[in-house]
Amino acid sequence: MTPHRMTSSASVALHRLLVRQLRRLELDPQRPPAPEAWNRLLEQVSATYDQADNDRYLMERSLEVSSTEMRGLHESLSRKALMDELTGLPNRRALVERLEQLVASQRPDGPAVAVLFIDLDGFKLVNDSLGHEAGDELLVRTASRLRSVCRAEDVVARLGGDEFIVAGSFATAEKARALAEQIAVELGVPLTIKNREVVVSASIGLALSRVEDTVPAVSTDILLQRADLAMYASKRSGRARLSVFDTTMQLDVDRKLRIVSQLRTAISAGQLTLRYQPLTSLAQQRIIGAEALVSWQPPGSPLLTPADFVPIAEEYRMIADLDVWVLREACRRAARWSPGHGIVTVNMSVQTLDSIDLVTLVRDTLAGTGLLAGQLVLELTERAYLSDAPAVLANFAGVRELGVRLAMDDFGSGQSALARLRTVPVQVLKLDQSMTAAVDQHEESAAIAGAAVSLGHALGHRVVALGVERRAQAEILRALGCDVAQGGLFGPAAGPEALDPLFASEQTSEQTPEQNAEIATG
Numbered sequence: 001m002t003p004h005r006m007t008s009s010a011s012v013a014l015h016r017l018l019v020r021q022l023r024r025l026e027l028d029p030q031r032p033p034a035p036e037a038w039n040r041l042l043e044q045v046s047a048t049y050d051q052a053d054n055d056r057y058l059m060e061r062s063l064e065v066s067s068t069e070m071r072g073l074h075e076s077l078s079r080k081a082l083m084d085e086l087t088g089l090p091n092r093r094a095l096v097e098r099l100e101q102l103v104a105s106q107r108p109d110g111p112a113v114a115v116l117f118i119d120l121d122g123f124k125l126v127n128d129s130l131g132h133e134a135g136d137e138l139l140v141r142t143a144s145r146l147r148s149v150c151r152a153e154d155v156v157a158r159l160g161g162d163e164f165i166v167a168g169s170f171a172t173a174e175k176a177r178a179l180a181e182q183i184a185v186e187l188g189v190p191l192t193i194k195n196r197e198v199v200v201s202a203s204i205g206l207a208l209s210r211v212e213d214t215v216p217a218v219s220t221d222i223l224l225q226r227a228d229l230a231m232y233a234s235k236r237s238g239r240a241r242l243s244v245f246d247t248t249m250q251l252d253v254d255r256k257l258r259i260v261s262q263l264r265t266a267i268s269a270g271q272l273t274l275r276y277q278p279l280t281s282l283a284q285q286r287i288i289g290a291e292a293l294v295s296w297q298p299p300g301s302p303l304l305t306p307a308d309f310v311p312i313a314e315e316y317r318m319i320a321d322l323d324v325w326v327l328r329e330a331c332r333r334a335a336r337w338s339p340g341h342g343i344v345t346v347n348m349s350v351q352t353l354d355s356i357d358l359v360t361l362v363r364d365t366l367a368g369t370g371l372l373a374g375q376l377v378l379e380l381t382e383r384a385y386l387s388d389a390p391a392v393l394a395n396f397a398g399v400r401e402l403g404v405r406l407a408m409d410d411f412g413s414g415q416s417a418l419a420r421l422r423t424v425p426v427q428v429l430k431l432d433q434s435m436t437a438a439v440d441q442h443e444e445s446a447a448i449a450g451a452a453v454s455l456g457h458a459l460g461h462r463v464v465a466l467g468v469e470r471r472a473q474a475e476i477l478r479a480l481g482c483d484v485a486q487g488g489l490f491g492p493a494a495g496p497e498a499l500d501p502l503f504a505s506e507q508t509s510e511q512t513p514e515q516n517a518e519i520a521t522g
Helices: 003-024 035-081 092-105 123-130 132-149 173-187 220-236 247-269 306-315 319-334 350-355 358-369 390-402 418-422 443-458 471-479 500-504 513-521
Strands: 112-121 155-160 163-170 191-193 196-198 201-208 242-244 272-281 286-296 343-347 376-381 405-411 428-431 462-466 484-486
Touching: 092 112, 092 155, 092 163, 092 220, 112 132, 112 173, 112 220, 123 132, 123 196, 132 155, 132 163, 132 173, 132 191, 132 196, 163 173, 173 201, 173 242, 201 220, 220 242, 220 247, 247 306, 247 319, 272 319, 272 343, 286 306, 286 319, 306 319, 319 343, 319 350, 319 358, 350 376, 350 390, 358 376, 358 390, 376 428, 390 405, 428 443, 443 462, 443 471
Parallel strands: 201 242, 286 343, 343 376, 376 405, 405 428, 428 462, 462 484
Antiparallel strands: 112 163, 112 201, 155 163, 191 196, 272 286, 272 484
């Protein structure tokens, strides 16, 4: 279509539209309008313009309102993105932004930036016993307490959970420590929540951007990491205390991470070995079994004992993989002890009981190796027996049904819940060496050990003494009625080959597996 034809068509359409509008107003397009009709036309045109003005005004106002609402919504979302919703404190993102500003603005000869990493001791207990609302109230009031103690220029933030951060510039390390001590005192004051008195404490880690004048400033991420490491040092030291970061903490973490990485490879590559420490019947003066102890020699490194890497495996939640390997290997080897008279004890972590189906593992392992259930004893710490986790309790019951015996390791080393001993499914108490070390030197030590032996027997348990190094110790423990002893006096931990002749000897082969197990575990 040509432009001329488009213009002509548009003109025709416009002419027809005008004609229809004039007829609606009772005007004849071919004649001049009467005054009344002309007035109606002017009124109609004027009304149309007025309506158009109103519509345009409303549209402009609508756009203005929408823009204002959008700006307000944007500002609100921006604030929420930088604020912890529960406490109103800055969140991690806001903390990092402010901390980066502090680090960037410090001068070589000026104040250092300090970060206090604060974790509440006892928060989980409040949350579990009084409910989440009480836990939330505790967090809100903690935030208020921190604000009341800190300076106006300090950054007070919540990372999440019961973890808080205080950051600021301090002329000296002593001033930062002083603030940390003020915070610890303030947070330790009892609170009333839901008509209950609540007492918590704080584990605090302190990190400074300059450890010494010659050390350059560090980044925000490193500051937070170091404060976190120092806080965990406070936790490990007994909680409710302040720890200041030093380079040994970082070296320790680096060492642990290296061990974790190597240990994962060692388990899959078969680099671990088991050594066995004899269990000796004090009454019969003969070896009746052994405890399996895992050892590890990383390539190019000295031999590592369980104390060197088992706690690290627990801390980094690798202990279940390690426990599974030890159980299978110990049962496989013990099944070869001809004629199978020796019992074998294997340590299990509470993490393992809470994370795997131990019953199926033990059943399959016994079936696959041919070891009798009565020859296997699983050793667990007091903490495991104090657990109320459903998975742990189910594993206890299921293992007992298989005929495998359970032992409480290092009894007396922690906060023993004596009332719980009546209900936990344990057949053996292994006295911690701290209870047996001086039985031949102090009457009080002998009395304490004797009381523990009597308690165990009263509850129907066999009692094993750990750390027996001297003949006099063994004689006194035997006189006290202790059933079994373990320690250097009866031989160091040795490879499995050293035990094969013992369990094939005439004196051992006179006993059945069940009799050996009865002597050791009742």
